[in-house]
Amino acid sequence: MRLLTPPRGMKSSGKTSGDACKLVMLGSAGVGKSALVVRYLTKRFIWEYDPTLEYAYRHQTQVDEELANLEILDTAGLDDSPCYESHLKWGDGFMIVYSVNDRRSFDEVKVIKRTLDEIRKSRNVSCVIVGNKSDLDHDRRVTTAEGEGLAAEHACAFFETSACDGGAEIQEAFHELYREVRRRKILENKSRRRSSAAQVKNVLGKMFTKINSG
């Protein structure tokens, strides 16, 4: 993980904080993960990236009324990478990307989601599914309805994007993932608080039973 020592190409726009929201880009090689991150952060499209490099970015932005500290890890799309599992453990939220003109990358989304659920030992992982390269409509191999169906099956938000053309969907996909992570954290904190309150109640109950019977 290269987040703490800035990797080559690391862009830092803002302070980091302990409550940073850690987002991980997943998806087959060549679907446009790097292009989406760069488009989101810089509003620009760059045609070629070194496919083997992994980049980490820190970014501070406004999401709704909140100041959000994002750490975005752009993986190289290699599930046999020795770091793959640690990336899946590290993230709070995952953007799983396929390309609308590449059927195999779409099929791969299910495999990635299954691996993620296994490694996190939960189906309760914050994800959005993104069908990228929507500008290549003439070469489409995956319909919008299929993308929506897959996302609904996994209870994820769905976006079609073009890193090449830009558009509001790219920002919306990142921000929705951030919101989803926040919602899940709030729910987890509530249930943690509820279960520790129940434990205290239980201990007090036992103490009083002892006192009363003693």
Ligand SMILES: Nc1nc2c(ncn2[C@@H]2O[C@H](COP(=O)(O)OP(=O)(O)OP(=O)(O)O)[C@@H](O)[C@H]2O)c(=O)[nH]1
């Ligand atoms: N037409 C089109 N091309 C795109 C789009 N996004 C990315 N590309 C191109 O697709 C190729 C792969 O893009 P990357 O961003 O490197 O893809 P990646 O998923 O990060 O690839 P890996 O690092 O190999 O996993 C590049 O040639 C990009 O220029 C898009 O929205 N439309």
